[in-house]
Amino acid sequence: MRAGGRTARVRTAVLEAALHELAAGGYAALSIERIAERSGVHKTTIYRRWQSKEAVLAEAVGDLVESLFPIQVTGEIDRDLRVFARALVDLLTSDAPLVVGAVRALFSDAAHDPRIAELKRELYARRYDEARAIVQAAIDRSELPPDTDTRELIGLITAPIYYRFLVTQEPLDHAVADRTAATALIAVRAGACRLG
Amino acid sequence: MRAGGRTARVRTAVLEAALHELAAGGYAALSIERIAERSGVHKTTIYRRWQSKEAVLAEAVGDLVESLFPIQVTGEIDRDLRVFARALVDLLTSDAPLVVGAVRALFSDAAHDPRIAELKRELYARRYDEARAIVQAAIDRSELPPDTDTRELIGLITAPIYYRFLVTQEPLDHAVADRTAATALIAVRAGACRLG
Known part of the structure; x- marks a missing residue:
């Protein structure tokens, strides 16, 4: 499969159409038929490659998150965690319709659907895997202890941001992101977030 | 108004009826008429005292949370924060229908309703005020620095628990609660969660 080829x-056409449909009508209204119509790709082609609308959605949302919120390793853990926290804030507070639609699908009642729950589990598992690069690079530079628990450290940054977004509905901005990253670093340097 | 009197x-009858109605039909189906019918209290009496179904709900959910999840000051900050974290886990994982109904109303799509959002803001503001007692007692015993930010410290405990509950849907138990409380304490003792 060549990157620039027909495949x-x-x-690209299918995934973009899926995000547009999601933004327009939500998860419940999303269907392979609608994606086929909007993308101009025949629905049998879509079924053959993805089998279900959830599989299309998983790939579309995964691509969207990775393009807007790449995991970056800059060579300094303070900076990496701050960049990470700011990127999450930017994603959650974006007013771009496709992003709003995707975030709503992941965190509205649709999220109770077992297939959306599974999609989220896979998405988060992949993100944690990627975030390990940030932590490993910091361990290699002796900025963090070798037994740092990546998942717990990353959770210490993402949790307060999602908490404001989903629970207390307090405002989110870069100052919140920076403070969250700083607190997580204080904790991990003082002995928190250890494996085992 | 005497505590044991007719008022x-x-x-009690109205608030209990509201929670039962909420558990049975969700926020959208809740109405003063339904509450009146179930409680046996005339609807004009309910309207006179509460004005709206949201006002009844705010009081009912507030009472429920405070009865299931009292803020306790035991004389040791480690223990207080652990008890607090465990109580939150117990509340979120409860299978008692009235609790499940209330939690669903606060964190489902109904939460986008501005009146539910306002109800949540008030509920959290009151809980933070109460939690200040835990932090102040610890400051008085020199277990925490005098400029500890209660809201940020409490958020450091509640955020990871809600994050698992609402975002990653990982299991919640007392081990998670204890670890969350321990991490928050490490952070605050190392210099995080300071006012200003």
Whole structure:
């Protein structure tokens, strides 16, 4: 499969159509038929490659998150965690319709659907795997202890941001992101977030 | 108003009926008429005292949370924070229908309703005020620095628990609660969660 070939074009068209449909009508209204109509790709082609609307959605949302919120390793853990926290804040507070639609699908009642729950589990598992690069690089530079628990450290940054977003509905901005990253670093340097 | 008098009996009947209605039909189906019917209290009496279904709900959910999840000051900050974290886990994982109904109303799509959002803001503001007692007692015993930010410290405990509950949907138990409380304490003792 060449990146610029027909397969890639079909993939891009389908995933973009899925995000547009999601933004327009939500998860419940999303269907392979609607994605086929909007993308111009025949629905049998979509079924053959993805099998279900959830599989399309998983790939579309995964791509969206990774393009807006890449995991970056800059060579300094303070900076990496701050960049990470700011990127999450930017994603959650984005007013771009496709992003709003995707965030709503992941955190509205649709999220109770077992297939959306599974999609989220996979998405978070992949993100944690990627975030391990930040922590490993910091361990290699002796900025963090070797037994740092990546998942717990990353959770210490993401949890307070999601908490404000979903629970207390307090405002989110870069100052909140920076403070969250700073608190997580204080904790991990003082002995928190250890494996085992 | 005597605590055991008619006013108190009416209040209890109305608030209990509201929680039962909420558990049975969700926020959208809740109405003063339904509450009146279930409680046996005339709807004009309910309207006179509460004005709206949201006002009844705010009081009912507030009472429920405070009865299941009292803020306790035991004389040791480690223990207080652990008890607090465990109580939150117990509340969120309860399978008692009235609790499940209330939690669903606060964190489902109904939460986008501005009146539910306002109810949540008030509920959290009151809980933070109460939690200040835990932190102040610890400051008085020199277990925490005098400029500890209660809201940020409490958020450091509640955020990871809600994060698992609402975002990653990982299991919640007392081990998670204890670890969360321990991490928050490490952070605050190392210099995090300071006012200003």
